[in-house]
Amino acid sequence: MSVSFALLGLLENGPRHGYDLKRTYDDTFGRDRSLHYGQVYSTMARLLKNGHVEVESEPGDGPDRKRYAITDAGITDVAEWIARPEKPELYLQSTLYTKVVLALLTGRDAAEVLDSQRAEHLRLMRELTRRKSAGDLADELICDHALFHLEADLRWLELTAARLDRLAAQVKP
Amino acid sequence: MTDQALLSAEDLHLSFGETKALDGASLHVRAGEVVALMGPSGSGKSTLLHCLAGILSPESGRVAYAGRDLTAMSDSERSGLRRGEFGFVFQFGQLVPELTCLENVALPLRLSGTSRRAAHRIAGEWLDRLEVGDVAGKRPGQASGGQGQRVAVARALVAKPRVVFADEPTGALDSLNGELVMKLFIAAAKETGAAVVLVTHEARVAAWSDREAVVRDGKVREQEYAR
Numbered sequence: 114m115s116v117s118f119a120l121l122g123l124l125e126n127g128p129r130h131g132y133d134l135k136r137t138y139d140d141t142f143g144r145d146r147s148l149h150y151g152q153v154y155s156t157m158a159r160l161l162k163n164g165h166v167e168v169e170s171e172p173g174d175g176p177d178r179k180r181y182a183i184t185d186a187g188i189t190d191v192a193e194w195i196a197r198p199e200k201p202e203l204y205l206q207s208t209l210y211t212k213v214v215l216a217l218l219t220g221r222d223a224a225e226v227l228d229s230q231r232a233e234h235l236r237l238m239r240e241l242t243r244r245k246s247a248g249d250l251a252d253e254l255i256c257d258h259a260l261f262h263l264e265a266d267l268r269w270l271e272l273t274a275a276r277l278d279r280l281a282a283q284v285k286p
Numbered sequence: 287m288t289d290q291a292l293l294s295a296e297d298l299h300l301s302f303g304e305t306k307a308l309d310g311a312s313l314h315v316r317a318g319e320v321v322a323l324m325g326p327s328g329s330g331k332s333t334l335l336h337c338l339a340g341i342l343s344p345e346s347g348r349v350a351y352a353g354r355d356l357t358a359m360s361d362s363e364r365s366g367l368r369r370g371e372f373g374f375v376f377q378f379g380q381l382v383p384e385l386t387c388l389e390n391v392a393l394p395l396r397l398s399g400t401s402r403r404a405a406h407r408i409a410g411e412w413l414d415r416l417e418v419g420d421v422a423g424k425r426p427g428q429a430s431g432g433q434g435q436r437v438a439v440a441r442a443l444v445a446k447p448r449v450v451f452a453d454e455p456t457g458a459l460d461s462l463n464g465e466l467v468m469k470l471f472i473a474a475a476k477e478t479g480a481a482v483v484l485v486t487h488e489a490r491v492a493a494w495s496d497r498e499a500v501v502r503d504g505k506v507r508e509q510e511y512a513r
């Protein structure tokens with residue numbers, strides 16, 4: 114979803130060949146996982162069909178002779194996507210909630226579930242903190258985004274730990 | 287593993303009236319490691335920190351630093367230890383308001399007999415390292431909160447303590463400033479080899495530690511020594 118918009122947006126600065134587009138994407142967004150060529154070409158094929166890109170062919174043949182250019186409709190689409198706020202994700206029915214309730218229902222140690230989750234969260238937060246202090250500003254921003262989200266989860270874990278007795282009273286038959 | 291600890295608390299108990307602030311708390315800190323103390327408000331984190339630092343004495347239990355029993359020392363021995371081996375960073379208010387930031391940082395060195403000139407030179411280097419060289423001549427009241435905390439970190443580390451105790455060192459700062467303080471604090475502590483006992487309720491701050499220990503109802507749940 115956002116890969117397709119990202120590829121489309123990268124074309125706004127000028128037409129590109131597929132391989133060039135992939136490389137630019139990887140450099141800009143692909144920190145943890147780079148794109149497969151196949152994904153680039155299938156996305157371009159779809160965008161071509163929707164009229165969001167068009168092809169400028171060069172003499173010769175093979176897929177890499179094609180240069181993709183964004184159309185006006187494509188630019189409008191990117192603009193709309195960037196302007197549209199993302200729906201905040203709700204975690205109410207998260208796996209963790211299910212685990213905690215299930216632990217309470219089956220007489221297992223729900224506090225332990227929360228504690229080991231907290232340790233796991235902190236382990237990842239530590240790793241991200243290390244990564245960002247060794248990296249550049251882009252690394253820092255990306256790691257911080259993840260860190261704030263993990264922190265929010267952790268707060269939930271803490272609050273839930275503090276309310277475990279009440280939750281137990283409510284869910285037990 | 288306990289024998290490797292530079293600083294340890296074993297089975298501490300301490301009550302304030304009816305409140306059992308510590309109820310069998312144990313913690314082990316190795317040389318050079320950063321341990322975060324987390325846990326709900328009122329769980330006993332600050333009380334434990336004060337016992338570890340010899341500021342408070344537990345009713346029972348034992349606090350040992352480098353093989354010496356803190357609880358068995360005289361008051362003057364304990365304060366000598368605090369001055370010579372420990373450093374402190376608190377949430378606010380620990381700088382002397384009448385002195386300049388440079389003089390504040392130089393103070394621990396002056397107290398241990400360093401000449402004024404040498405102390406000021408070293409203090410200046412520490413302010414630069416914490417990226418607050420420009421507030422050297424200002425009073426703490428004229429520095430921003432974030433600058434003040436970095437001055438406090440410089441003061442805590444200037445005399446090369448083996449343990450730094452920090453109680454919510456970023457508690458009064460916004461994320462960006464808190465971040466900067468932690469980054470410079472931990473880098474400097476690692477460089478000088480100081481261990482850090484860091485009380486915080488913020489996970490992002492605790493993420494700068496090597497491991498965490500969770501305090502609940504006066505007891506500590508210590509994450510296994512891991513490296």
Ligand SMILES: Nc1ncnc2c1ncn2[C@@H]1O[C@H](COP(=O)(O)OP(=O)(O)OP(=O)(O)O)[C@@H](O)[C@H]1O
Nearest residue numbers: 302305306307326327328329330331332333334487
């Ligand atoms: N000097 C004191 N006199 C009376 N009660 C005290 C004193 N110091 C601490 N307490 C009580 O002991 C308990 C533990 O306090 P402590 O300050 O160690 O908690 P904390 O974990 O640091 O909390 P916070 O996160 O809010 O700083 C609390 O119930 C507190 O009210």
Ligand SMILES: [Mg+2]
Nearest residue numbers: 331332333453
């Ligand atoms: Mg406290």
